Amino acid sequence: MRKPLIAGNWKMHKTLAEAAALAKELKDSLGTMTDIDIVVAPSFTLLNTVVTTVRDSAIAVAGQNCYPRPSGAFTGEISAEQLKDCGCAYGIIGHSERRQLCGESNAFINQKVVALLSSGLRPILCIGETLEERESGQMLTILKEQLVSGLRQVLPQQAGEVVVAYEPVWAIGTGKTASSAQAEEVHAFVRDTLGKLFGHDCAQKSRILYGGSVKPANIDELMTQPNIDGALVGGASLQADDFIKIVSFTRP
Numbered sequence: 095m096r097k098p099l100i101a102g103n104w105k106m107h108k109t110l111a112e113a114a115a116l117a118k119e120l121k122d123s124l125g126t127m128t129d130i131d132i133v134v135a136p137s138f139t140l141l142n143t144v145v146t147t148v149r150d151s152a153i154a155v156a157g158q159n160c161y162p163r164p165s166g167a168f169t170g171e172i173s174a175e176q177l178k179d180c181g182c183a184y185g186i187i188g189h190s191e192r193r194q195l196c197g198e199s200n201a202f203i204n205q206k207v208v209a210l211l212s213s214g215l216r217p218i219l220c221i222g223e224t225l226e227e228r229e230s231g232q233m234l235t236i237l238k239e240q241l242v243s244g245l246r247q248v249l250p251q252q253a254g255e256v257v258v259a260y261e262p263v264w265a266i267g268t269g270k271t272a273s274s275a276q277a278e279e280v281h282a283f284v285r286d287t288l289g290k291l292f293g294h295d296c297a298q299k300s301r302i303l304y305g306g307s308v309k310p311a312n313i314d315e316l317m318t319q320p321n322i323d324g325a326l327v328g329g330a331s332l333q334a335d336d337f338i339k340i341v342s343f344t345r346p
């Protein structure tokens with residue numbers, strides 16, 4: 095009953111010409127798919143080109159970040175309104191690279207979630223534990239805090255717009271995927287937590303993505319799990335062939 099969603103996070107890769115070529119390949123292969131939501135997240139400089147290339151197709155575009163103020167003296171930042179204005183429908187928020195490299199806190203991430211929702215964009219809120227946190231038994235506490243803090247001030251009627259991406263930090267870009275059982279354990283916990291925050295019906299409708307070294311070879315197994323509704327894909331989203339295979343995972 096939840097429509098699967100596969101999102102590609104292009105991170106800080108691609109020139110304008112490369113982004114246009116990749117977007118065109120994806121549009122040609124996937125642009126008319128209706129049983130799945132497909133999202134690509136290019137760098138800010140590429141957004142306009144990608145939005146123009148995938149226009150009138152099933153592919154939506156996401157910003158990789160935003161600043162939680164509508165406009166003003168915030169040099170180097172991009173607002174949710176600006177993402178909306180340039181044709182984005184989603185924004186990735188709280189990616190572990192931003193948490194770790196840019197020192198983003200749960201409270202700051204929460205402001206961005208609220209800003210995106212206020213601008214009519216769907217946040218893809220990333221949460222995930224480090225290996226140390228997992229091995230020391232803190233995993234669920236950390237994830238709960240990321241989720242509860244990240245969703246503060248979100249109203250129950252808005253919560254269905256939020257997509258949660260569980261991305262164990264130790265699995266991102268490392269080639270180590272969480273096993274489908276490890277991922278499912280966390281996804282079930284996330285859904286349970288969403289239920290406590292926003293009610294059972296909302297939690298059942300919310301989409302929870304897995305991210306961390308997703309590839310054509312492991313997507314089918316991940317997607318058999320009842321609480322895995324799709325994937326946030328980094329490295330494998332940079333090659334059209336791989337991303338097309340991932341989006342074309344075997345349907346049950």
Ligand code: PEP
Nearest residue numbers: 266267305306307328329
């Ligand atoms: C990511 O950065 O969101 C990610 C999941 O990367 P990768 O697929 O390369 O592990």
